[in-house]
Amino acid sequence: DAKTTQPNSMESNEEEPVHLPCNHSTISGTDYIHWYRQLPSQGPEYVIHGLTSNVNNRMASLAIAEDRKSSTLILHRATLRDAAVYYCILRDENQGGKLIFGQGTELSVKP
Amino acid sequence: GAVVSQHPSWVICKSGTSVKIECRSLDFQATTMFWYRQFPKQSLMLMATSNEGSKATYEQGVEKDKFLINHASLTLSTLTVTSAHPEDSSFYICSARGAGGGTEAFFGQGTRLTVV
Numbered sequence: 040d041a042k043t044t045q046p047n048s049m050e051s052n053e054e055e056p057v058h059l060p061c062n063h064s065t066i067s068g069t070d071y072i073h074w075y076r077q078l079p080s081q082g083p084e085y086v087i088h089g090l091t092s093n094v095n096n097r098m099a100s101l102a103i104a105e106d107r108k109s110s111t112l113i114l115h116r117a118t119l120r121d122a123a124v125y126y127c128i129l130r131d132e133n134q135g136g137k138l139i140f141g142q143g144t145e146l147s148v149k150p
Numbered sequence: 151g152a153v154v155s156q157h158p159s160w161v162i163c164k165s166g167t168s169v170k171i172e173c174r175s176l177d178f179q180a181t182t183m184f185w186y187r188q189f190p191k192q193s194l195m196l197m198a199t200s201n202e203g204s205k206a207t208y209e210q211g212v213e214k215d216k217f218l219i220n221h222a223s224l225t226l227s228t229l230t231v232t233s234a235h236p237e238d239s240s241f242y243i244c245s246a247r248g249a250g251g252g253t254e255a256f257f258g259q260g261t262r263l264t265v266v
Contacts, residue, residue, distance in 0.1 A: 085255070
């Protein structure tokens with residue numbers, strides 16, 4: 040399974056943008072980059088995913104490096120409700136599309 | 151996003167008994183479902199992958215006779231923890247996705263199992 044590397048924790052201030060980095064130097068051509076987040080005692084929540092091009096949705100933006108070896112999840116204006124563990128995951132469609140979770144980044148948001 | 155519902159949200163059972171957890175996709179057909187477990191302060195660990203109508207594929211180290219998975223329809227998968235012991239106490243989470251490459255997976259809210 041392809042691996043991702045994320046910082047263990049990050050802090051941000053409310054209403055400021057947050058850039059969560061993820062390194063995935065061993066990514067293969069069939070790997071999609073997925074981001075999920077998890078609040079305590081809840082199941083993970085889908086945030087965004089992409090393959091090669093940058094992606095935007097109502098929750099966040101995903102910036103993918105040209106060589107695809109890294110990506111950044113961008114929360115444009117952090118709120119207290121964005122405090123969670125954020126997981127960057129590579130999903131290989133050739134392996135049934137299973138998601139293998141790493142340790143993720145624990146994001147705290149200060150008022 | 152799509153809705154995946156787990157039931158029950160929490161369960162307490164006696165050691166030696168079996169517990170069944172249900173996972174339903176409410177508004178889409180889930181061709182593939184995944185089961186995870188999560189211990190406190192740890193990440194999710196994939197236990198098995200099931201495709202509708204097929205036997206589940208278990209990850210290395212997961213006992214298939216202890217964790218029985220059934221995926222009999224496109225909207226329902228069940229995980230049965232047989233002969234539960236206190237060390238099986240954990241947070242169990244299911245995930246479901248539809249057919250087609252690039253489709254995202256959606257997660258249930260999780261089931262907290264406590265074996266006493």
